[in-house]
Amino acid sequence: MLAALADEFEAQIGRTELRQLMHRVGSRFAAARPLPPCDSTASLADALNALWRDSDWGFVELADERDYLSIVHYCAPLPAFGESALAWTPAFLEGAYQQWLAALGAQGLAIRQASEFGDDAGIEFRLARAA
Structure with missing residues (x-):
């Protein structure tokens, strides 16, 4: 059902707009x-x-790197939307992390997707200075 929904979204809305929509939803x-x-x-x-445990949406590992905070989210059910939807569904997580970290005081910093959804069911985001 989710794959059919994603296919219809892609037929009606471009991928850039779908990423923006998912970012707002997140x-x-x-x-x-x-x-x-x-x-x-x-x-x-x-x-x-x-929070993710209560939502059954995987788990996250954080690492302080020299120039950014690495956020690796594992086991989000994004593949349920279908393979092609992995081009835009991660923006949900990007938007959620941006909202939470801004609320905690990360002003002037932005979350950006840094990897594709991997074979290990992980996807990396980075919090760094906004470009």
């Missing part, structure tokens, strides 16, 4: 589920994983 999802205050990367990971 942002709305996150705004309705605010995170508690987080004082470290570990506490942020714990808060995010509690």
